[in-house]
Amino acid sequence: MSDEIDIITGCKKQVPRYQRALYDKFASKMLGVCLRYSHDLEEAEDMLQEGFVKVFSHINDYRGDGSFEGWVRRVMINSAINYFVKNKRHYFQDDVDELGEVIEDERVHYDQLHVKDLLKVIQGLPGGYRTVFNLYEIEGYQHKEIAEMLGISVSTSKTQLLHAKRLLQKRLTDYNRETKGY
Numbered sequence: 001m002s003d004e005i006d007i008i009t010g011c012k013k014q015v016p017r018y019q020r021a022l023y024d025k026f027a028s029k030m031l032g033v034c035l036r037y038s039h040d041l042e043e044a045e046d047m048l049q050e051g052f053v054k055v056f057s058h059i060n061d062y063r064g065d066g067s068f069e070g071w072v073r074r075v076m077i078n079s080a081i082n083y084f085v086k087n088k089r090h091y092f093q094d095d096v097d098e099l100g101e102v103i104e105d106e107r108v109h110y111d112q113l114h115v116k117d118l119l120k121v122i123q124g125l126p127g128g129y130r131t132v133f134n135l136y137e138i139e140g141y142q143h144k145e146i147a148e149m150l151g152i153s154v155s156t157s158k159t160q161l162l163h164a165k166r167l168l169q170k171r172l173t174d175y176n177r178e179t180k181g182y
Helices: 002-012 016-037 041-057 068-086 115-123 127-138 143-150 154-180
Strands: none
Touching: 002 016, 016 041, 016 068, 016 115, 016 127, 041 068, 068 127, 068 143, 115 127, 115 154, 127 143, 127 154, 143 154
Protein backbone atom coordinates (compact mmCIF):
# COMPACT_ATOMS: atom_id res chain seq x y z
CA MET A 1 0.00 0.00 0.00
CA SER A 2 2.78 2.47 0.83
CA ASP A 3 4.24 1.56 -2.56
CA GLU A 4 1.03 2.80 -4.19
CA ILE A 5 1.07 5.96 -2.05
CA ASP A 6 4.65 6.62 -3.15
CA ILE A 7 3.67 6.15 -6.80
CA ILE A 8 0.68 8.51 -6.45
CA THR A 9 2.77 11.12 -4.65
CA GLY A 10 5.53 10.84 -7.26
CA CYS A 11 3.01 11.17 -10.10
CA LYS A 12 1.48 14.25 -8.48
CA LYS A 13 4.99 15.75 -8.57
CA GLN A 14 5.29 14.62 -12.24
CA VAL A 15 8.33 12.43 -11.57
CA PRO A 16 8.80 10.27 -14.70
CA ARG A 17 9.93 7.11 -12.89
CA TYR A 18 6.77 7.14 -10.77
CA GLN A 19 4.64 7.74 -13.85
CA ARG A 20 6.34 4.74 -15.45
CA ALA A 21 5.72 2.68 -12.30
CA LEU A 22 2.03 3.61 -12.38
CA TYR A 23 1.82 2.70 -16.06
CA ASP A 24 3.59 -0.62 -15.50
CA LYS A 25 1.33 -1.45 -12.57
CA PHE A 26 -1.98 -0.82 -14.35
CA ALA A 27 -1.42 -0.93 -18.14
CA SER A 28 -2.23 -4.58 -18.77
CA LYS A 29 -5.35 -4.56 -16.60
CA MET A 30 -6.58 -1.28 -18.09
CA LEU A 31 -5.89 -2.53 -21.61
CA GLY A 32 -8.37 -5.29 -20.81
CA VAL A 33 -10.96 -2.64 -19.90
CA CYS A 34 -10.26 -0.72 -23.13
CA LEU A 35 -10.44 -3.90 -25.21
CA ARG A 36 -14.06 -4.39 -24.13
CA TYR A 37 -14.96 -1.02 -25.64
CA SER A 38 -12.81 -1.22 -28.74
CA HIS A 39 -13.11 -2.89 -32.10
CA ASP A 40 -9.53 -4.14 -32.05
CA LEU A 41 -6.21 -3.97 -30.21
CA GLU A 42 -5.06 -0.83 -32.02
CA GLU A 43 -8.19 1.08 -31.01
CA ALA A 44 -7.86 -0.22 -27.43
CA GLU A 45 -4.24 0.98 -27.29
CA ASP A 46 -5.37 4.44 -28.46
CA MET A 47 -7.97 4.50 -25.68
CA LEU A 48 -5.37 3.32 -23.16
CA GLN A 49 -2.95 6.05 -24.25
CA GLU A 50 -5.61 8.74 -23.94
CA GLY A 51 -6.64 7.30 -20.59
CA PHE A 52 -3.14 7.46 -19.13
CA VAL A 53 -2.70 11.02 -20.38
CA LYS A 54 -5.87 11.87 -18.41
CA VAL A 55 -4.71 9.91 -15.36
CA PHE A 56 -1.44 11.85 -15.28
CA SER A 57 -3.02 15.22 -15.99
CA HIS A 58 -5.82 14.75 -13.43
CA ILE A 59 -4.03 12.76 -10.73
CA ASN A 60 -4.44 15.68 -8.33
CA ASP A 61 -8.20 15.06 -8.53
CA TYR A 62 -7.73 11.70 -6.78
CA ARG A 63 -8.60 12.40 -3.15
CA GLY A 64 -8.01 8.95 -1.72
CA ASP A 65 -11.71 8.08 -1.51
CA GLY A 66 -12.01 4.47 -2.63
CA SER A 67 -9.32 2.46 -4.32
CA PHE A 68 -6.83 4.12 -6.63
CA GLU A 69 -7.23 1.26 -9.10
CA GLY A 70 -10.96 1.95 -9.18
CA TRP A 71 -10.26 5.61 -9.92
CA VAL A 72 -7.85 4.70 -12.74
CA ARG A 73 -10.43 2.24 -14.12
CA ARG A 74 -13.12 4.95 -14.10
CA VAL A 75 -10.77 7.29 -16.01
CA MET A 76 -10.17 4.54 -18.59
CA ILE A 77 -13.89 3.89 -19.01
CA ASN A 78 -14.53 7.62 -19.44
CA SER A 79 -11.72 7.78 -22.00
CA ALA A 80 -13.27 4.88 -23.90
CA ILE A 81 -16.65 6.61 -23.82
CA ASN A 82 -15.10 9.88 -25.01
CA TYR A 83 -13.38 8.01 -27.83
CA PHE A 84 -16.69 6.44 -28.76
CA VAL A 85 -18.62 9.73 -28.63
CA LYS A 86 -15.96 11.42 -30.78
CA ASN A 87 -16.43 8.72 -33.40
CA LYS A 88 -20.08 7.78 -32.84
CA ARG A 89 -21.30 8.80 -36.26
CA HIS A 90 -19.61 5.60 -37.42
CA TYR A 91 -21.09 3.37 -34.74
CA PHE A 92 -24.86 3.46 -34.53
CA GLN A 93 -26.68 1.16 -36.88
CA ASP A 94 -30.38 0.56 -37.14
CA ASP A 95 -30.21 -2.48 -39.36
CA VAL A 96 -27.72 -5.29 -39.26
CA ASP A 97 -28.30 -7.96 -41.87
CA GLU A 98 -26.34 -10.41 -39.81
CA LEU A 99 -28.89 -10.31 -36.98
CA GLY A 100 -31.37 -12.49 -38.76
CA GLU A 101 -33.50 -14.85 -36.76
CA VAL A 102 -32.25 -15.98 -33.36
CA ILE A 103 -33.32 -19.45 -32.33
CA GLU A 104 -34.26 -19.16 -28.67
CA ASP A 105 -33.98 -22.78 -27.54
CA GLU A 106 -30.58 -23.48 -29.07
CA ARG A 107 -28.03 -24.03 -26.31
CA VAL A 108 -24.47 -22.77 -26.48
CA HIS A 109 -21.93 -24.67 -24.43
CA TYR A 110 -20.48 -21.67 -22.62
CA ASP A 111 -18.25 -23.75 -20.38
CA GLN A 112 -16.12 -24.49 -23.44
CA LEU A 113 -15.86 -20.81 -24.37
CA HIS A 114 -12.59 -19.10 -23.48
CA VAL A 115 -12.48 -15.49 -22.31
CA LYS A 116 -10.39 -14.46 -25.32
CA ASP A 117 -13.01 -15.94 -27.64
CA LEU A 118 -15.83 -14.12 -25.85
CA LEU A 119 -13.84 -10.88 -25.99
CA LYS A 120 -13.36 -11.38 -29.73
CA VAL A 121 -17.11 -11.83 -30.19
CA ILE A 122 -17.84 -8.69 -28.13
CA GLN A 123 -15.21 -6.71 -30.06
CA GLY A 124 -16.91 -7.78 -33.28
CA LEU A 125 -20.14 -6.04 -32.30
CA PRO A 126 -20.90 -2.74 -34.01
CA GLY A 127 -19.54 0.11 -31.86
CA GLY A 128 -22.88 1.36 -30.56
CA TYR A 129 -23.97 -2.11 -29.54
CA ARG A 130 -20.61 -2.87 -27.93
CA THR A 131 -20.51 0.36 -25.93
CA VAL A 132 -24.06 0.13 -24.61
CA PHE A 133 -23.63 -3.58 -23.83
CA ASN A 134 -20.46 -2.92 -21.80
CA LEU A 135 -21.90 0.06 -19.95
CA TYR A 136 -25.15 -1.71 -19.07
CA GLU A 137 -24.17 -5.35 -18.57
CA ILE A 138 -20.60 -5.02 -17.28
CA GLU A 139 -20.36 -1.58 -15.69
CA GLY A 140 -23.92 -1.57 -14.32
CA TYR A 141 -25.15 1.78 -15.66
CA GLN A 142 -28.84 2.37 -16.25
CA HIS A 143 -30.18 3.35 -19.67
CA LYS A 144 -30.82 6.96 -18.59
CA GLU A 145 -27.17 7.33 -17.51
CA ILE A 146 -25.93 5.70 -20.72
CA ALA A 147 -28.10 7.99 -22.82
CA GLU A 148 -26.67 11.05 -21.07
CA MET A 149 -23.07 9.83 -21.42
CA LEU A 150 -23.37 9.02 -25.10
CA GLY A 151 -25.73 11.81 -26.15
CA ILE A 152 -28.43 9.41 -27.33
CA SER A 153 -32.03 8.77 -26.28
CA VAL A 154 -32.99 6.22 -23.64
CA SER A 155 -34.88 4.24 -26.26
CA THR A 156 -31.79 4.16 -28.49
CA SER A 157 -29.80 2.80 -25.55
CA LYS A 158 -32.39 0.09 -24.93
CA THR A 159 -32.57 -0.79 -28.62
CA GLN A 160 -28.78 -0.97 -28.92
CA LEU A 161 -28.65 -3.33 -25.92
CA LEU A 162 -31.38 -5.56 -27.34
CA HIS A 163 -29.63 -5.74 -30.71
CA ALA A 164 -26.28 -6.41 -29.00
CA LYS A 165 -27.72 -9.32 -27.03
CA ARG A 166 -29.39 -10.82 -30.07
CA LEU A 167 -26.29 -10.48 -32.18
CA LEU A 168 -24.11 -11.92 -29.40
CA GLN A 169 -26.47 -14.85 -29.06
CA LYS A 170 -26.36 -15.50 -32.80
CA ARG A 171 -22.60 -15.21 -33.00
CA LEU A 172 -22.08 -17.44 -29.97
CA THR A 173 -24.42 -20.02 -31.45
CA ASP A 174 -22.51 -19.85 -34.75
CA TYR A 175 -19.21 -20.11 -32.86
CA ASN A 176 -20.50 -23.13 -31.01
CA ARG A 177 -21.52 -24.80 -34.24
CA GLU A 178 -18.19 -24.09 -35.92
CA THR A 179 -15.93 -25.17 -33.08
CA LYS A 180 -17.92 -28.01 -31.56
CA GLY A 181 -19.81 -29.31 -34.54
CA TYR A 182 -23.22 -28.87 -32.85
